[in-house]
Each structure stands twice: as structure tokens, then as C-alpha cells.
Amino acid sequence: MSKVNQKAVQWLKKYLRYTDYIGAAQLYLKENFLLREKLKPENFKARILGHWGTVPGLNFIYASMNYLVSKHKCKMLFITGPGHGAPAVLANLFAEGTLDKFYKKYPVNLKGMGNIIKDFSWPHSPFPSHVTPTVPGSILEGGELGYSLSTAFGSVLDNPDLITAVAVGDGESESGPIATAWHSNKFLNPKTSGAVLPIVHINGYKISNPTLYGTMSDEELTHLFIGYGYEPLIVKGPNVEAKMLAATESAYKKIRAIQKKARSSKTPPLKPKWPVILLRTLKGWKGVRKYHGHAVEGSFHSHGIPIGHPNKDPDALKTINKWLKSYRINELVDEKGRPKKEVMQFVPKGNLRLGMNKHAIGGSQYKKLKIPRLSKYAVKVKKRGALQGSSMVEAGKLFRDIIGENKKNFRLLCPDELESNKLSAVFEKTNRAYMWPLSSTDEHMAPDGRVMEMLSEHTLQGWYQGYLLTGRHGVFVSYEAFTTIITSMVDQYAKFLKQAFRVPWRKPIASAIYLNSSLGWRQDHNGFSHQNPSFVSNVLQKHGKFCQIYYPPDINSMLVALKETITSQDKITVIVAGKRPLPQWLTLKEAEEQAKHGIAIWEWVGGKEAGKNPDVVLASAGDYLTQEALFAVKMCKDIVPELKIRYVNVSELTAIGLGDYCHDGVCQTENGVNKFFTKDKPVIFNYHGYVNDIEQILWPYTTSDRFSLHGYREEGSxxxxxxLKVINRVSCYHLAIDMVQQGAKHNKAVAKKKDKILRELRKHITRHQDYICEHGDDPTEVKELKW
Incomplete structure (x- = not known):
């Protein structure tokens, strides 16, 4: 390892006393912040909240990065995996003066120090218990563990000048997402992207158990990370300060050597061995050693609040007083509470401060994408439903050209499903990114590829949010059933986004777009496991106010939805579209008109006159479900022409109840609902997913007794x-039966024929079941249904 400047070691020790004190004080104090008076019970917060165990180690890592940046003037972003260590991050942001830049309440003096100590986890303060978007320099809260490493890699993609240092907790390292994220090194091109410096913080304990890494030997950890493809640097005591500074310097030199080699040659080197620092410190380092007979420092007892009830327990007060005074804080600050010069010697200044990194405010780096004209890809609809085509095939052509026009700030992410989802046109312009050796039979793989494919939805989501939050664009493509794997992770991202809306200095970023295909309605040989539309349900339930759900019924609607979502900001959008050829219904102009509200009456379906005063309203959302709905209308026209039908197509769910962030709220009042669905006529709704989605949207604005909802019923094989449509009761036969039953209530002519028609329709269903059991395929009369 590199030689160490002893002045830097002495600085580091003083700086850590300063930040460790502020970190510890945040947990306890509401006044008497420099202990210049006798510590009393009334000096403590009524509710003592936070986590101590990881704080001193995080301070140590942050300080080491400070020294590296001050020495080399490099641009560095810092990500904290254990977000419950927020007191450490806040202590350092306060010390470096970043907090004062964003919040005038926190100048670097006694007043500012007192405010940050008191405000931590205080009701309605900017700084709750984790590293939220209110914290400058943050792009990850770190509450739900496991996402730090992949987010770090996402942040440096196409950011060649950026180094992201990421503190990965050893408890966090037991999560599945971290385990797969270590393979991110195999996708990072040092020629065109920046670097990630992972520091695995091994303090040995979780809430009440030892960590796996904590129980592993240095040799075992070394073999593990060599196997991942890294060059591990182990740092542990004694003289841990000097060893850490040497390790960070060595890691920096290795990073620059890899980048120099890659950027000075035509071909990027395969299998670059990026450094990883494995740091062993004690849990609750330099805190209380023992209390009431049990170890605190170096044990799980220091994980959260190590000593409780100091405002009630004299022994606790005495112990905490001794602990806080051990930092000798008044030796480190002047009379006004400002840190002395020697404390700040190697803290970066200006925009080099970790909290001031411009990439952490991704909106400041945001650039609009160049989007080709949609007319280039649009299908010409001369006769409704006559032309067949795949929405995903045409989407692939659009993505191909977007990549061609935006070579440095747009990526596609997909868990090994891009070709299965019919997007292979993108490989006419780009490849899959990969940096490890390949076989001669491998296709479409290259170091500079714009497609990120790895069979880990968690790693992809981490890359994605790191990429978006630092100002870039992308689309996450997945099988519909397996987007649900990252439901909780997307929920955490949505929480981050929601909080960011309230932070005035956070600027808008590109929307997160999830393109779900390979739908459950055509899972074919994949079976029941591939039927799961619940990702949409979760998004609607949790964050409907800034989410958009698109169900484009055809290719032109798909193109319009993609353009609208790709150019939008600060939203979570889901597009659900099948990959198989389906009938085409709308011209591009009609699709663009419908997209203004996400809902439209298709007069050409039931006829203009029938639509004015219908006996029944039929609606649908979803391409396969729209096909069934229109076939049902045709069926009814043939067998019961007296039935007057209005057809409503819903291409965006938020437009009928949750679209107040997105549209004019066309269906967010009772009158708005009635405009499309009439005031009193029965409505049959054929929906792609779970009918609960529609219930939660519609019931605030209308009564449930006139709505008959069809949707996925968790039946399959x-x-x-x-x-699949028959057993879930969304087939054209089931819709026709429902329309006849409901329409008979308002049309006497239909009522007279009702029983006979229903018997015939039910016979069709029975015959279908018999036929497929005998022949193993759908009958010709079904496969050749046309509008």
C-alpha cells in the first residue's frame, strides 16, 4: 500500500473526534451542545432515536474519502448503504459546510451545530432517521437494505469523471440484491464510464446477531472477492487510520490505472480488477465499552441506542456524560463553536465537497432526449382490426433510433428478456454491455453496449435508479409477471421521489418507465407462474398521485405512450403491452387525441346513434382485453342487433381517478365518470389485471351496483x-352474455330474446372446453375471429 502522510493521520484522528461527537450528540441532546455546562436530565431529548453502531465507521469512511478528494481534487459521490447511519452523514455535511449552503439554519458554528444536533429525528425537521432526499449529496435513503452497490454502479454509467464511493454494510451484504450487485463490475466500461469504490464496512454485528462477513476470516473474504473479480484491500487495526489512508490511496491509483489503460487504447481491457476495501472496525467504535455488565462497543448492543433513559436513570446519564466528554469536543472548536483549522485541514472545499457533488442533484444534469417522429413507425389503419401487428416489435424500432440519437444518456435495462419481448431491433444500433470474455457463439455483446441485461431484477433496478437520479434516461423492460420481484424496491424509490418533490433544490428528473410485456394472457408454454399483473396494483395503491399506468390497445397507441412517458419527468410509469400480433384499431392521429385524456368513446364500434343513448356501456383496458371486447360487440351485432352499445376504451388508468398529477382529471368527479359511462346505464368493464384496481379508482365517483367488472381471477395453467380468457371470464362470450343480461333491463326487444341467446352463447363456451381437451388447440371459429 502507499506511504501515508503522518499529518493526515493526526488530522484524521481529530476530525473523527469532532464528527463522532456530533454523531453521538444527535441521538441524545436538545441543548447544552458543547457540554460547557453540567449535563442534566433536561438537556436530553424526550424521545431518544437513532442508531449508533454504524456511525463511527461511516465517519471514518467519509473522512478517508475527504482526504482522497482534497489530495487529488477528484469528483466523488458518496452513497451510504446503512442509511440508519444518517447521523454520520449529517455530521460530515455540517462540518464541510454543505448543510449551510442548502439550509441557512446550519452555519458552521455553535448555533448551527446545536440546530443539527437537536433537529435529528425531531418532528417536522428536515432530517429524519435516514439519508432522505432532504440530505444534500444523497441519492439513496438506505432504509430497506441491499440497494447501495447497484445504485452506485448506475450513477457512474456514462459519467467518466465520477467516482462513487459506497459504504456497504456487512449486515446489508447478506441481502440478495447486494450479492448479485457485486457482478456489476462485469458491465462497467472504464473507457466511457466512471468508477465505483466499494468499502465494505465489517463491524461484525446486526441488530442482535453477528454478521456473516464478521465471522469469516480475511482469507475467506479475500477469496470471495477475488472470485467476484475484484482486488480486495483489507484494512483493520492497529494503526487503522494510517492503513485506511494507504488503502484509499492505493485504490485510487488502481482505478486511475485501469481508466488510463482503457482510455488510451482502442479496445477496453477485459476483466479489469477494480479495488474493493474490506474495512474491519468495532461496532459502536470508541463509544461506551461496557454498561451494566455487558459489552457495548464491539457488540450488537451498540446497534441502536446503546444507553437509554438518561433523563430518568442517573447511571445512564453518568455513562453518557463520560462518553460524550471523551471526545474532548472543546479542544476541537473555538469559543464560537467553529471547528479549528487543524480539524478542517483535509476537508475539501467548494464543489469538491462530497455533499456538493452535482450528480446528486440529477435534475441539474438532465438533458432532453431527441425523439424521432412517430410517423416513421406508425401503422396505417385503413380498415379497423384488419391489420395485425406487434406493439413490442415497433417499440423496438423506436428504441433503436432513440439509442442512435442519444448515445450517452439513454439505456435499456432488461433481465435477459429483450429478444423474447420482441425488441431485437435495438441490436441494429447497439449491443449488450459486457466486459468479461465471451464465446464466439455469443451475440450482440460489446463493452460499449447500451443494453444492460442481467438476470437480476434487483441489480437492474439499482442501476436504473442510480442512472435516473444522476440525470439520465432509460426504460426497464420485463416480463409482466416478474416485475413484481422489485415491487418493494420500486416502492422505496417512489418514497424517495415523493419526498424529493418537497425539496426545493431538487430538480425534476426523467420518469421511471417500466415496460411490461410477455403478458399472462399469452404465457403459452410458461404456465401459471407467469401470470401475475400485480405490479400495477401495487403502484396504483401506493403512489397513484404521480404514477401513470398505460394500456395501449394497439401499435400507434403504444408509440404515443412511449413518447409521452419518455419525455415526462418525476413520475413512475408502467406500460403494459403484449408482444404477439394483434388487430390494429387507431390511426396515429386518433391515438394522439385519445392520449390527451387516456380515455375515449370509440363511436365506430357501436355506432354513433347507439352510443348516444345506449342500453349498455362496454369498456376495456388492455390490448388482449380490448380485442375480446370488440369481438363481443361484433357478436352481439350479429345475434341481437337491437342491443345498443357504447364502447369506451381506457388506455390510461390514472385518467379515471388517480390522474390529478398527470391530466385534467377527466373522470375525477361523478359528472366526469358519467360523461363516458352514462349516469344510469349498466357498465361492463373488461380489465387486464385485478378488478380491485378498477374498484379503488371508480368507487369514489360512482355506485358499484351498475358496474360489472371482468378481470384476472387467478386462474391459469x-x-x-x-x-385463459374463458377460465378467467374475460372472453368475448362472457362479455356478450353480460351485455345481453344487462341490456335486457333497458331494452324490451333484447329481453324477449335473452334466454335463447344466452343458451347459445353458453353452448359456445362448453363446446370450446370440449374441443381443446380433445384437440389441444383452440377451434378455428375462435382463432379466425375478426372485427
Whole structure:
């Protein structure tokens, strides 16, 4: 390792006393912040909140990065995996003066120190218990553990001048997302992207158990990380300060050597061995050693609040007083509470401060994408439903050209499903990114690829949010059933986004777009496991106010939805579209008009006159479900022409109840709902997913007794495409039966024929079941249904 400047070691020790004191004081004090008076019970907060165990180690890591940046003037972003260590991050942001830049309440003096100590986890303060978007320099809260490493890698993609240092907790390292994220090094091109410096903080304990890494030997950890493809640097005591500074310097030199080699040659080197620092410190380092007979420092007892009830327990007060005074804080500050010069000697200044890194405010780096004209990809609809085409195939062509026009700030992410989802047109312009050796039979793989494919939805989501939050654009493509794997992770991202809305200095970023295909309605040979539309349900339930759910019924609607979402900001959008050829219904102009509200009456379906005063309203959302709805209308026209039907197509769910952030709220009043669904006529709604989605949207604005909802009923198997619709009761036969039953209530002519028609329709269903059991395929009369 590199030689160490002893002045830097002495600075580091003093600086850590300063930040450790502020970190510890945040947990306890509401006044008497420099202990210049006798510590009393009334000096303590009524509710003592926070986590101590990880704080001193995080301070140590942050300080070491400070020294590196001050020495080399490099641009560095800092990500904290254990977000419950927020007191450490806040202590350092206060010390370096970043907090004062964003919040005038925190100048670097006694007043500012007192405010940050008191405000930590105080009701309605900017700084709750974790590293939220209110914290300058943050792009990850770190509450739900496991996402730090992948987010760090996402932040440096296409950011060649950026180094992201990421503190990965050893408890966090037991999570699945961290385990897969270590393979991110195999996708990082040192020629065109920045670097990640992972520091694994091994303090040995979680809430009440030892960590796996804490029980592993240095040799075992070394073999593990060599196997991942890294060069591990182990740092542990004694003289840990000098060793850490030497390790960070060595890691920095290795990073620059890899980048120099890659950027000076035509071909990037394969398998670059990026450094990783494995740092062993004590849990609750330099805090209380023992209390009431049990170890605190170096044990799980220091994880949260190590000593409780100091405002009630004299022994606790005495112990905490001794602990806080051990930092000798008044030796480190002047009379006004400002840190002395020697404390700040190697703290970066200006925009080099970790908290001031411009990439942490991704909106400041945001650039609009160049989007090709949609007319280039639009299908010409001369006769409704006559032309067949795949929405995903045409989407692939659009993505191909977006990548061609935006080579440094747009990526596609997909868990090994891009070609299965019919987006292979993108490989006419780009490849899959990969930096490890390949076989001659491998296709579309290259170091500079714009497609990120790895069979880990968690790693992809981490890359994605790191990429978006630092100002870039992308689309996450997945099988519909397996986007649910990252439901909780997306929920955490949505929480971050929601909080960021309230922070005035956070600027808008590109929306997160999830393109769900390979839908459950055509899972074909994949079976029941591939039927799960619940990702949409979760998004609507949790964050409907800034989410958009698109169900484009055809290619032109898909193109319009993609353009609208790709150019939007600060939203979470989900597009659900099948990959198989389906009938085409709308011209591009009609699709653009419908997209203004996300809902439209298609007069050409039931006829203009029938639509004015219908007996029944039929609605649908979803391409396969729209096909069934329109076939049901055609069926009814043939067998019961007296039935007057209005057809409503819903291409965006937020437009009928949750779209107040997105649109004019066309269906967010009772009158708005009635405009499309009439005031009193029965409504049959054929919905792609769980009908609960529609219930939660509609019921605030209308009564449930006139709505008959059809949707996914959790029925499935490896069966025929039409049988999936039959067993879930969304087939054209089931819709026709429902329309006849409901329409008979308002049309006497229909009522007279009702029983006979229903018997015939039910016979069709029975015959279908018999046929597929005998022949293993849908009957011709079903496969050749046309509008």
C-alpha cells in the first residue's frame, strides 16, 4: 500500500473526534451542545432515536474519502448503504459546510451545530432517521437494505469523471440484491464510464446477531472477492487510520490505472480488477465499552441506542456524560463553536465537497432526449382490426433510433428478456454491455453496449435508479409477471421521489418507465407462474398521485405512450403491452387525441346513434382485453342487433381517478365518470389485471351496483390462449352474455330474446372446453375471429 502522510493521520484522528461527537450528540441532546455546562436530565431529548453502531465507521469512511478528494481534487459521490447511519452523514455535511449552503439554519458554528444536533429525528425537521432526499449529496435513503452497490454502479454509467464511493454494510451484504450487485463490475466500461469504490464496512454485528462477513476470516473474504473479480484491500487495526489512508490511496491509483489503460487504447481491457476495501472496525467504535455488565462497543448492543433513559436513570446519564466528554469536543472548536483549522485541514472545499457533488442533484444534469417522429413507425389503419401487428416489435424500432440519437444518456435495462419481448431491433444500433470474455457463439455483446441485461431484477433496478437520479434516461423492460420481484424496491424509490418533490433544490428528473410485456394472457408454454399483473396494483395503491399506468390497445397507441412517458419527468410509469400480433384499431392521429385524456368513446364500434343513448356501456383496458371486447360487440351485432352499445376504451388508468398529477382529471368527479359511462346505464368493464384496481379508482365517483367488472381471477395453467380468457371470464362470450343480461333491463326487444341467446352463447363456451381437451388447440371459429 502507499506511504501515508503522518499529518493526515493526526488530522484524521481529530476530525473523527469532532464528527463522532456530533454523531453521538444527535441521538441524545436538545441543548447544552458543547457540554460547557453540567449535563442534566433536561438537556436530553424526550424521545431518544437513532442508531449508533454504524456511525463511527461511516465517519471514518467519509473522512478517508475527504482526504482522497482534497489530495487529488477528484469528483466523488458518496452513497451510504446503512442509511440508519444518517447521523454520520449529517455530521460530515455540517462540518464541510454543505448543510449551510442548502439550509441557512446550519452555519458552521455553535448555533448551527446545536440546530443539527437537536433537529435529528425531531418532528417536522428536515432530517429524519435516514439519508432522505432532504440530505444534500444523497441519492439513496438506505432504509430497506441491499440497494447501495447497484445504485452506485448506475450513477457512474456514462459519467467518466465520477467516482462513487459506497459504504456497504456487512449486515446489508447478506441481502440478495447486494450479492448479485457485486457482478456489476462485469458491465462497467472504464473507457466511457466512471468508477465505483466499494468499502465494505465489517463491524461484525446486526441488530442482535453477528454478521456473516464478521465471522469469516480475511482469507475467506479475500477469496470471495477475488472470485467476484475484484482486488480486495483489507484494512483493520492497529494503526487503522494510517492503513485506511494507504488503502484509499492505493485504490485510487488502481482505478486511475485501469481508466488510463482503457482510455488510451482502442479496445477496453477485459476483466479489469477494480479495488474493493474490506474495512474491519468495532461496532459502536470508541463509544461506551461496557454498561451494566455487558459489552457495548464491539457488540450488537451498540446497534441502536446503546444507553437509554438518561433523563430518568442517573447511571445512564453518568455513562453518557463520560462518553460524550471523551471526545474532548472543546479542544476541537473555538469559543464560537467553529471547528479549528487543524480539524478542517483535509476537508475539501467548494464543489469538491462530497455533499456538493452535482450528480446528486440529477435534475441539474438532465438533458432532453431527441425523439424521432412517430410517423416513421406508425401503422396505417385503413380498415379497423384488419391489420395485425406487434406493439413490442415497433417499440423496438423506436428504441433503436432513440439509442442512435442519444448515445450517452439513454439505456435499456432488461433481465435477459429483450429478444423474447420482441425488441431485437435495438441490436441494429447497439449491443449488450459486457466486459468479461465471451464465446464466439455469443451475440450482440460489446463493452460499449447500451443494453444492460442481467438476470437480476434487483441489480437492474439499482442501476436504473442510480442512472435516473444522476440525470439520465432509460426504460426497464420485463416480463409482466416478474416485475413484481422489485415491487418493494420500486416502492422505496417512489418514497424517495415523493419526498424529493418537497425539496426545493431538487430538480425534476426523467420518469421511471417500466415496460411490461410477455403478458399472462399469452404465457403459452410458461404456465401459471407467469401470470401475475400485480405490479400495477401495487403502484396504483401506493403512489397513484404521480404514477401513470398505460394500456395501449394497439401499435400507434403504444408509440404515443412511449413518447409521452419518455419525455415526462418525476413520475413512475408502467406500460403494459403484449408482444404477439394483434388487430390494429387507431390511426396515429386518433391515438394522439385519445392520449390527451387516456380515455375515449370509440363511436365506430357501436355506432354513433347507439352510443348516444345506449342500453349498455362496454369498456376495456388492455390490448388482449380490448380485442375480446370488440369481438363481443361484433357478436352481439350479429345475434341481437337491437342491443345498443357504447364502447369506451381506457388506455390510461390514472385518467379515471388517480390522474390529478398527470391530466385534467377527466373522470375525477361523478359528472366526469358519467360523461363516458352514462349516469344510469349498466357498465361492463373488461380489465387486464385485478378488478380491485378498477374498484379503488371508480368507487369514489360512482355506485358499484351498475358496474360489472371482468378481470384476472387467478386462474391459469399451460392451456390454450383463448382458454385463459374463458377460465378467467374475460372472453368475448362472457362479455356478450353480460351485455345481453344487462341490456335486457333497458331494452324490451333484447329481453324477449335473452334466454335463447344466452343458451347459445353458453353452448359456445362448453363446446370450446370440449374441443381443446380433445384437440389441444383452440377451434378455428375462435382463432379466425375478426372485427
Amino acid at each position: 399451460t392451456t390454450t390462449p383463448f382458454d
